Amino acid sequence: MGSIKDVFHRMGSPRFFYHGSSLWVRGLYIGGTLGLIIGSFWGLALAPPDKYQGDSFRIMYIHVPSAHLAEMVYFACAVAGFVYVVWRMKMADVFIAAAAPVGAILTLLSLASGILWGMPTWGTGWVWDMRTTSVLVLLFLFFGLIALRQAIPRLDRAAYSVAILALVGVVNIPIIKYSVEWFTTLHQPASITFTNEPTIETSMLWPLLFNTTGLYIFIAGVILAAMRVEVLKREQATEWVRDITRSMQR
C-alpha cells in the first residue's frame, strides 16, 4: 500500500513527473505507431471486404478507435477532475489541460469518419439520432473544457471550474454508449461487447484490435508529451525549469 501511495505522491510533483516521463513518451510513440501501421495496413489492404458494405466498411478501422478513444479520454478527464476536486492534485489539472484538445481532435476525427462512412452505406452523412447527437455534445464538452480554462485567468479557479465541468459532463458517456440500445437510432449497435461474442468475423476483427490498442498507446504518448509542455509552462519560474532552459541554450 505504501508504494502505491508513494507513486501517487511523487507523480503529484511536477518536477518528478517531468524527469520520470521523458523516456515514456518516446516508447509510447514508437509502440503506438507500430500498432497503428500494422492495424491500418492489415485492415485497409489485407482484411476481406464486407459481404454487404464492400470496402466502405474499412472506415471502421479509423472510426471505431477514434470514437472509442474520444470517450475514454473524456472519461479520464472526469476521473482527473474528481481527483482535483477532492485532493487538489495539480497534476490532475495538468492532465485535463493536456488531454482536452486531444479529445476534441479525436471526437472530430470520429465524427468526420462517421460522416464518410454514412454517405455510402446509410445514404446520408448525418442524421440527428441519439448516437450522433451525443457524440456532437461530447465535442462541445471538450470545447467547453478548453474555453472555460481560457476564460478564467486565475489558475486555481480555472482548474476547479474545469474539473467540475469535466465531472458533470461524464453523464454523457453512458448516454453515448447506450444510445443505440435505449433509443431507436440509425447507427448500428456495438459489435464488440463484454457480454457477447464479437459480431465481426475474426479476420476483420484483428486489425481493429491492433488499431485500437495502437491508438491507446499513441494517444497516451501525445497526452504525456502535452503534459510535459504544460508542466514546463506552469513551473517556468522555478529553479529546476530554469536549469533546463539554460542547458538547452548552451
Place this chain on the structure above:
Amino acid sequence: MRPIRRQRLAVVLFLLFGSALTIGVVLFALQENIDLFYEPQKIVGGEAPIAKRIRAGGMVEKGSLDFKPEGLGVSFVLSDLRGSRFEVRYEGLLPGLFREGQGVLVVGQLDASRVFYAKEVLAKHDENYMPPELVDMGAES
C-alpha cells in the same frame, strides 16, 4: 481521509448523482421524441401521426420488393419480424445497401390507409461484419 477531503468527496458524489438523475429523468420523459423513428408496431397500432412528416423503420420483407415497370417507382413492405408490417411507396434512387432483409429507415408521410409515402430511404446497416464467402455458409439464417 481528512474531513475537508471527505466533504469535497460528498459534494462531488452529490453533484454526479444529481446531474445523472436530472439527465436520466429528462431522457426518460423525452423518450418518445428522442427515438429516431417509429417502429412498425407503432405505425400499425396507430401511434404514428397521419399526414405528418415522420420517420419509420423496419426490415424490408423478403419477396415484397416491387419495382414499377417504368420510372423509379418502387414499393416494399417493412416489418418488425414480429407480425407488424406496413407498405412503403417511394420514387427515387435507393441507397447501395438496400436489399430485402435489410433494415431501412424511411422519411415521409403516412396516409389514412397506413401506406407510407417515402421521400427519402436510408439503409440501416447492422453490427455484423463478415467476408463475402462466409455468408453463404449459413450466416444468412
